Amino acid sequence: MTGTHDGEPAPEGVLLALADPIRRQILNALVSEGGATSTSLAAALPVTRQAVAKHLAVLGRAGLVRGHRTGREVRYEAHLQPLERTTRWLDALAAQWDRRLDAIKGLAEQEEPS
Amino acid sequence: MTGTHDGEPAPEGVLLALADPIRRQILNALVSEGGATSTSLAAALPVTRQAVAKHLAVLGRAGLVRGHRTGREVRYEAHLQPLERTTRWLDALAAQWDRRLDAIKGLAEQEEPS
């Protein structure tokens, strides 16, 4: 029972969202400028507004971005909580695996008298 | 000049690899058992050996896994350095964005006398 104690449900959405450079650029712009619209974002990126909208949807599903409508505009803002949860999750995962790997290597040395 | 000082080149491969549950299971098994073959991995997973081989290729491209051939078998082992680099990278990213968001919110309060 080598405790796989996961606990938190593995934030796949965040990993997936962050694995794309354009999505990172968008998030970066959102953070730098404290929010923006799909149109303004598209102006600074090499893709159309529609493509940006799709990326925003992905970021939204990951909980990294939320959009508030004001009049005919929709202003998107970054929400970093999921990112921080993911950071901790990843950290824990790496640590756990590291420990397990060390344990195994320790065993190997013991049971192999050379 | 709000220093984007990236420094490290953003480990997309690792994020992408880790965003898939099966790939995580594979990596987990590799860590737990100190290495395995595509065949033995497939036996414990709901997919064929070929599918596992493809996942191993993805993990390999991310530098998370390396395979050594011994006779007719190929034993794959986990390599965690890229994972740790990614952890640090993600951590730095989150911290940076957090600081920038705080800065922006600070400004907003200042220039808006209510």
Added chain:
DNA sequence: CTTATGCGCAACCATGTGGTTGCGCATACC
């Protein structure tokens, strides 16, 4: 030598993704 096992390669398929264009609607501007 013959058989069994483990891998790699290739074809194939369904689905998802990232991108585009075009259109219609609602809100703001004059």
Added chain:
DNA sequence: GGTATGCGCAACCACATGGTTGCGCATAAG
């Protein structure tokens, strides 16, 4: 009122992904 702007929806396209099956080859086992 009419015009311009911002968005959402839908169709469409090319390509990547995740999966399968089938085959052939090389190494181990009998």
